[in-house]
Amino acid sequence: MRQFSPPHLAALAVLLVAAGGSVLAGRRFSRGGEAEWARWFSRVLAGIIFAAWAGEYLADVIEGTWSIQFTLPLQLTDVVSLTAIYALLTRRPWAVELVYYWAFTATLQAVITPDLAYDFPSVFYFTYFGYHVGAIVAAVWLVWGLGVELRPGAMWRTFAATLGWTCVAGVADVITGGNYMYLAWKPAHNSLLSAMGPWPWYIASGVLVGLVLLAIVHWVTVGLRRLAG
Numbered sequence: 001m002r003q004f005s006p007p008h009l010a011a012l013a014v015l016l017v018a019a020g021g022s023v024l025a026g027r028r029f030s031r032g033g034e035a036e037w038a039r040w041f042s043r044v045l046a047g048i049i050f051a052a053w054a055g056e057y058l059a060d061v062i063e064g065t066w067s068i069q070f071t072l073p074l075q076l077t078d079v080v081s082l083t084a085i086y087a088l089l090t091r092r093p094w095a096v097e098l099v100y101y102w103a104f105t106a107t108l109q110a111v112i113t114p115d116l117a118y119d120f121p122s123v124f125y126f127t128y129f130g131y132h133v134g135a136i137v138a139a140v141w142l143v144w145g146l147g148v149e150l151r152p153g154a155m156w157r158t159f160a161a162t163l164g165w166t167c168v169a170g171v172a173d174v175i176t177g178g179n180y181m182y183l184a185w186k187p188a189h190n191s192l193l194s195a196m197g198p199w200p201w202y203i204a205s206g207v208l209v210g211l212v213l214l215a216i217v218h219w220v221t222v223g224l225r226r227l228a229g
Contacts, residue, residue, distance in 0.1 A: 001114050001116040001117070001118065001119050001125070002119075003112075003113060003114070005119070007119055007120035007125060008114060010120075011111070011125075011129040011133065012111065012112075014129070014133060015111060015133045015136060015137070018133065018137045019136060019137050019140040022041075022137055022140055022141040022145050023140055023141070023144045023145045024145075025038075025041070025145060026038070026141055026144065026145020026146045026147075027144075027145060038146070041141070042088040042089065042091075042141070043088070043089065045088055045134060045137060045138055045141065046084070046085045046088040046089055046138075048130060048134050049081055049084055049085050049088075049130065049131050049134035049135060049138065050081075050085055051130065052081075052126065052127045052128075052129075052130025052131040052134060053078070053081040053082070053127070053130075053131040055123070055126075055127045055130075056124065056127035056128070056131070057071065057073070059123050059124060059127065067178075068176050068178070069176050069177050069178035069179075070178050070179065070180075072172065072176070072178070072180070074168065074169050074172050074178075074180040074181075075169070075180055075181060076102070076106050076162070076165060076169075076181055077106075077107070077110065077131070077132070079102075079165055080098075080099065080102045080103065080106065080107055080135050081131045081134075081135060083095050083098050083099050083102070084099045084103075084134065084135040084138040084139070087099045087138065087142060088138050088141075088142070091142065091146070091148055093148065093149070093150075093151055094157070096139075096142045096143065096148045096150075097150050097151065097154035097157065097158060098157075098158055098161060099135060099138055099139050099142070100139045100142070100143050100150060100154075100217075100221075101154065101155060101158040101214055101217055101218075102135070102158065102162075103135050103136045103138070103139035103140075104136070104139065104217045105210065105213040105214060105217060106210075107132055107135050107136055108136060110132050111129070111132050111133060111136065114128065114129075114132075115187045116128050143221075150221065154218075155214050155215065155217070155218040158214060159210070159211055159214055162210060163207070165181075166181055166183070169181040169183060170183050183203060184199075185199060186199070186202065196209070
């Protein structure tokens with residue numbers, strides 16, 4: 001997919017509308033107390049994310065593109081999608097925190113610079129943006145719509161969880177010869193990794209940039225909370 005092509009811009013527009021709408025709806029819900037429609041919204045959003053995430057693997061099998069090197073559920077996106085579903089259904093603080101920080105760092109970058117070889121109206125267009133956009137909307141809905149609080153140290157716990165999953169993906173890359181989390185080589189499309197030097201140096205740079213992005217999300221969130229409160 002070409003970055004900022006009409007289908008890409010359409011997906012970004014859906015993200016803006018869905019995220020903004022969820023905040024407005026959630027704030028109205030929180031003032032009126034617990035409402036059944038809000039619980040159903042969380043369930044429906046969780047269902048959309050799951051359908052898109054699982055549907056992509058099903059499409060890979062049907063298309064004959066599934067492979068152990070590239071389509072095991074070992075990307076950070078897989079963890080974000082499943083954690084978003086769990087957070088929507090349970091509102092567990094640790095899950096909400098992980099989704100929030102991941103959504104506004106890794107997932108947001110994936111939406112702005114999509115690593116997608118297919119274009120509209122391919123099923124992969126809908127699955128890719130379904131679970132990526134869904135995770136960001138889930139983060140906005142839970143934290144800014146429903147007001148789930150981010151506990152002290154959430155940024156550092158997210159950073160630790162990211163490093164832990166990176167180690168898992170790295171071991172998988174060695175075993176399968178794949179490129180999970182882009183630890184073996186950079187993605188073909190332009191992204192932050194494009195400016196971080198050759199392998200393996202971009203991995204170390206990526207860790208530092210990831211920490212900086214998490215810190216930016218943290219301080220922006222703190223600032224917005226103060227303005228709102």
